[in-house]
Amino acid sequence: MAALLLALPASARVMPDLYEVNEAVPSRGTTDRAEATRRGLERVFVRVTGNQNVGNDPKLAPVLKQAQKYVQGYRYDTEDNQLYLQLTFDPQALNDLVHKLQLPLWPNNRPGTLVWMAVDTLQGGRDTLRQEDYPELFGLLDGLAMERGLPLDFPVMDLNDQRNMPLGALWAQDESAAQRAGVRYHPDATLMGRLLQTSGQRWQANWLLIHGGRSYAFDASGASLEEVALRGVNEAANRLAERYAVRSDDAGVASAVLVEISGIRSFADYSKATGYLQGLAQVSSADVLSVNGDRLTLALTTSTQLESLRDVLALNRNLQLAKDEGLVDLTGYRAPLGSAQNPLRYSWQ
Numbered sequence: 001m002a003a004l005l006l007a008l009p010a011s012a013r014v015m016p017d018l019y020e021v022n023e024a025v026p027s028r029g030t031t032d033r034a035e036a037t038r039r040g041l042e043r044v045f046v047r048v049t050g051n052q053n054v055g056n057d058p059k060l061a062p063v064l065k066q067a068q069k070y071v072q073g074y075r076y077d078t079e080d081n082q083l084y085l086q087l088t089f090d091p092q093a094l095n096d097l098v099h100k101l102q103l104p105l106w107p108n109n110r111p112g113t114l115v116w117m118a119v120d121t122l123q124g125g126r127d128t129l130r131q132e133d134y135p136e137l138f139g140l141l142d143g144l145a146m147e148r149g150l151p152l153d154f155p156v157m158d159l160n161d162q163r164n165m166p167l168g169a170l171w172a173q174d175e176s177a178a179q180r181a182g183v184r185y186h187p188d189a190t191l192m193g194r195l196l197q198t199s200g201q202r203w204q205a206n207w208l209l210i211h212g213g214r215s216y217a218f219d220a221s222g223a224s225l226e227e228v229a230l231r232g233v234n235e236a237a238n239r240l241a242e243r244y245a246v247r248s249d250d251a252g253v254a255s256a257v258l259v260e261i262s263g264i265r266s267f268a269d270y271s272k273a274t275g276y277l278q279g280l281a282q283v284s285s286a287d288v289l290s291v292n293g294d295r296l297t298l299a300l301t302t303s304t305q306l307e308s309l310r311d312v313l314a315l316n317r318n319l320q321l322a323k324d325e326g327l328v329d330l331t332g333y334r335a336p337l338g339s340a341q342n343p344l345r346y347s348w349q
Helices: 002-007 030-049 058-065 091-100 135-148 159-164 167-171 175-181 225-244 267-278 306-313
Strands: 020-024 071-079 082-089 113-121 125-128 189-199 202-211 214-222 255-262 285-292 295-302 319-321 344-348
Touching: 020 030, 030 058, 030 071, 030 082, 030 091, 030 135, 082 091, 113 167, 113 225, 125 167, 135 225, 159 175, 167 189, 175 202, 189 225, 202 225, 214 225, 225 306, 255 306, 267 285, 267 295, 306 344
Parallel strands: 113 189, 255 344
Antiparallel strands: 020 082, 071 082, 113 125, 189 202, 202 214, 255 295, 285 295, 319 344
């Protein structure tokens, strides 16, 4: 069953459980519940803001002291003789609070990230990291992905993967190989890591995050394989959160961006397309200007930079970027992208 789940393609996903946490507690007492609720709320703020250090923000201190105020529901459960408090926080109340405190808000539609890793140990030499060989490590990575709200996928490393991503290409962090090998998984982002044991208790890792036509390289060091692997995924979550988080304190002025979507052939297509655009956290309004045949034109009001808005739209698999048809007049002038004369053009798949 695990192999089947790993084989499923990665894609941008709406993360449904960002506001739910489990906290281990010593008892059902009021004091223990209050402390667990405070810890749980801090974990939720890390997921929702994308900032792993948000708990250190002095603006959050008084909120955490009143954590129980934001609890939507809770219950106790026991597993392996350990008592857990399962907490659900109020999403709307917390989102409003994030805005009020001028913290970043990372919308719950997040890029599916495919992770390839190679290891070089003092005893075993160089090899590809596979889940069946390192189940505890991959379990830790899954846990971290849940804590950060980042959907992770791992290649199954069958013969197809081994052919498309040979060990040499993975160690070299070959972006072309990553593109070929990722075709079957359809990831929004690809994370490649090479993890090197330099001594009995020291590890070094080099990471490459590939997303949206850009690459981000970063390093990690630590005392174990698990430590440098977790640091790599953590930093990838930081980079993606920086790219997609909406910041209420941004100085950007709201403006209208025109979007034209072709291939709208039914009312269901119309509803899905308009509903998606109207639901984006980066968009304050999405007004339909016209419907002409299978072509839908909308005006999006946003204070997000155009490049960031395009990144967000690219997360929807139904929206395929159309060929740039911006008209250039005889003087060489091209109307600004997103204007009425040169809208962002997509086709609906």
